[in-house]
Amino acid sequence: MEETSKKNTDIDEKPLDDKHSGSQDDIFLTFTETEEIEPGFGKREWNEEKVNDYYIGLSSSELNLLLEKCGHGHSTTDREELNDELKYVLDKMINMTEERVLHIFDQTIKEHDHDVNFPEDDWSFITDYVCGELSLDDTMVKFRAKLTATLFYYHSIYPEVRAVTDIFDDEEPCETIRSYTIAIIWVIIASGVNEFFYHRQPAISLSSSVISVLMYPCGKAWEYVMPNVMVPWFGGKIPLNPGPYSYKEQMFATILSGVSGTTVYVSSNIIVQRLFFKNTWVDFGYQFLLTMSTQFIGLSFAGILRKFCIYPDRAVWPTFLPTLALNRALLKPERKEVIHGWKISRYNFFWIVFASMFCYFWLPDYIFGALSTFNWMTWIKPTNFNLAMVTGSVSGLGLNPVPTFDWNVVSMLMNPLAMPWITIWNMYLGAVVGFVIIIAMYYSNYYWTAYLPINSNDIFTNTGESYEVTEVVTNGLLDPQKYQKYSPPFYSAANLLVYGAFFAVYPLSFFYNSYKEWYTIKKAIAMTSSGVEDMLKGDPTSRMMRKYKEVPDWYYVTILIIAFILSILTVEVYKETKTPVWGLFFVLAINFVFLIPFSVLVATTGVQFGLNVLVELIVGYALSGNGIALMTLKAFGYNIDGQADGFVSSLKIGHYARIPPRAIFRAQIIGTFIQCFVSLGVVNWSMSNIEDFCQPHQSSKFTCPSERTFYSAAVFWGTIGPKIVFSGLYPTMQYAFLMGFGIALVFIVMRRFGGKSTWYKYFGKLEPTVIIGGILSTYAPYNLTYLTGALYFGFLFMYYIRRRYVAWFEKYDYVISAALSAGVAFSAIIIFFAVQYHAKDINWWGNTVMYDGVDGGAGQVALYDISATERGYFGPERGNYPTT
Secondary structure (H helix, E strand, C coil): CCECCCCCCCCCCCCCCCCCCCCHHHCCCECECCCCCCCCCCCCCCCHHHHHHHHHCCCHHHHHHHHHHCCCCEECCCCCCCCHHHHHHHHHHHCCCHHHHHHHHHHHHHHCCCCCCCCHHHHHHHHHHHCCCCCCCCHHHHHHHHHHHHHHHHCCCCHHHHCCCCCCCCCCCCCCHHHHHHHHHHHHHHHHHHHHHCCCCCCCCCCHHHHHHHHHHHHHHHHHHCCCCEEEECCEEEECCCCCCCHHHHHHHHHHHHHHHCCCCCHHHHHHHHHHCCCCCCCHHHHHHHHHHHHHHHHHHHHHHHHHHCCCCCCCCHHHHHHHHHHHHHHCCCCCEEECCECCCHHHHHHHHHHHHHHHCHHHHHHCHHHCCCCHHHHCCCCCHHHHHHHCCCCCCCCCCCCCCCHHHHCCCCCCCCCCHHHHHHHHHHHHHHHHHHHHHHHCCHHHHHHCCCCCCCCECCCCCECCHHHCEECCEECHHHHHHCCCCECCHHHHHHHHHHHHHHHHHHHHHHHHCHHHHHHHHHHHHHCCHHHHHCCHHHHHHHHECCCCHHHHHHHHHHHHHHHHHHHHHCHHHCCCHHHHHHHHHHHHHHHHHHHHHHHHHCCCCCCHHHHHHHHHHHCCCCHHHHHHHHHHHHHHHHHHHHHHHHHHHHHHHCCCHHHHHHHHHHHHHHHHHHHHHHHHHHHHHCCCCCCCCCCCCCCCHHHHHHHHHHHHHHHHCHHHHHHHHCHHHHHHHHHHHHHHHHHHHHHHHCCCCHHHHHHCCCCHHHHHHHHHHHCCCCCCHHHHHHHHHHHHHHHHHHHHCHHHHHHHHHHHHHHHHHHHHHHHHHHHHHHHCCCCCCCCHHHHHHHCCHHHCCCCCCCCCHHHCCCCCCCCCCCCCCCC
16 A cells, blocks of 8 residues: 655564554555655645735735636635635745746747647737747736746646645555555446346446445445544554545545446457357357456556656556546545635536436436437427437437437437537537538449448448358358358448548558657657656656656566466467467557557547457458458557557546555556456346347347447458458548548648648647547447537537636536536446346337337338349349458
8 A cells, every 4th residue: 555654664574563652644655756856746735924914915806816717716804714725825925026927938839849739829828928928017917927837837837736635745645555445346236237238239338427426325334433543454453444435535436446347348359259150169268368367468568658758747648537527526625715706616516417317317227218319300390310310319410409408318429518629529520521421422333332221330242231241251261162152341421431541541640640749759769768757847746746756667667477378378269260369469560559649639639449349450451351360469459559548548637636656556457456356246247148239239238239340340340351452342441541640730730830820720629539538439329419519518518618618617617517417327236136137118209209100220221222133132143252
């Protein structure tokens, strides 16, 4: 166990003896270094007399600016009452000279040029200040400059980060018997629930925010119920009840249990191989080896990413800030204040929003389903095929200005109360562009797409039926004779575009993001040989974290070696995978190449890409006709990068919460190990006990959209292979790689030579990687229905309120986000087990209207009728299907 101490020791574990009485220093074990950047940095230390005198001398305008920038409203008590944060800020401002202000601003401009998350108002101010365009004789200008520089240097440049983190680091326990017990219980529960609902459309999950809500009363109950006795621990004793439940205990437990927030990707392998490929040899031994190896290789890669995605302050990880906001609302005392007329505390506000959503979600999820799938435009004429394809929410493209009243649908593809506004509108722009392209492809019958549903993620035969891979394989490999008798696989128009976008995004993201974030990447690479200490000198949070010992790189290397050995055992023991060992080395190398630019992207924008399609393509060429080998290598190729992002995001949460890195390391090891077993148990139970599991019209929506995509990819790029696809079925798709490279060059030139030109002021806000991400995230099987609501919420909260009502945004925005998601998750669990598992359906118009017409699957399913063709099928001539 680990936490802060003023003692300097090289010993990782310090046994406790019987004489200890349970004081704070005895609650946990210590690994700490005492090096300081400057005296008092990050500590609750200030000159009380000077601070009070300085505060009393502030004008009303200066006081209001101070409160606003520090995320406070007007005080409900006397003017003279200050909380510790304000005292600390004022103490540092007193000693902030004009020369130091200029130095801080110069360094900020250098490191945050083109930073999409940097507050526009602050950026304009500091650039004008440095360029001499502001009068230094103006009292308010001088005060704002000193305040801004103080916040930048001692806290964070981002107001949303300042809202959820402390400006100092308190010495609280984090690794205690209480925090470990509570976290382990909830990682078991959350892993099971998340795995269970992952195969539903739309999926429901217990996020870190939701788990935090559940753990908090457990911690408080332990505080009041458990006796304060000493428990033997490795020759010493530690307290069973260390006293008041602390914020750091809660955050440590959240990180450990938060491992369950990223589902085990290889569950898709297991389901597809068992239910679609009919591989009866996929037993528990194979599942265990595959799961353990992929999860822990991902964990080992997280250590590599620390210098790129944790220490730099540009790595905000915006989608995880609500977790910190929620836990602060639960455990941190608040200053009594009025923010734009709002007096309510974060804690009370959370429970009001949570209870409201818990009750409301019964309407769209069970009582009045049309509120969730609000395809009202198709109700005008349910039999109109074109109307359904364009506006439909079920099988169409979802062009609907009011598509849903369900928060689960609104937040399905992104969290609009956490994503930066620039990310939201860039993604929506990409989705709109994708909509136009899909319509053009479909109604021009591009590569026979008009014979198929417009937005399906399934693959089809040349007669429009779902493709059965068992019809074309012998002993797991493509059988050319069976293939010629059966059919090639075909994609829908939306799926064709999605795969083309995937091919484009790899060269685009690699070159463009490497160029855009080259300063961060170069700085991290330069520090690699000298360790992490130099990387911890810039960001205020990183400087505070220098007191804790970091996890040595060789820890992560050891995990990588062990996990890689397990991966070799997976393919060597289970020869049925037909997977060569060299393939494992290959996917490991691919992840090393793309790991940094992709992870930097998700750390700054919240948009995440996987390497699944790239691995599919290359493995499909190398192991043509082998769908099972492709699925196996894809599990490693995608999961390494995806899991690494998940683990490193938890490291960033711990970074913000000032949790010792070695404590987080232990938490992730324990949490991952538990999650593997729980997830395997749940996925096997689901396959055996849920009726019609993974079928298109499963009554409780367990249609397995991710597994359907996984299966389609395995057949298309594995069993059939890219040689056949590119040479005979879809030859133009291969040019998407060149398009991605070309787009990268265009935007690199724009950034390099755009400067301060008028046109670049607008076009410079375009993020090409995020735009293409909008296409990838939105279609096949989802559509604009799942993004339009997010656009509205994003504009309201992340643009309008964030700019106009900063203090309100900092206090309440992430609390609302966490409360809405928590209400949905809890309500969904109760609904499923109370009235859906043993079906108690409410059959009325409000639950059936969205499925009555063409959009719901009744009647016409494609633009052209295949049976009306002369041959009775479309595509290449039977018996002469493409083979090379």
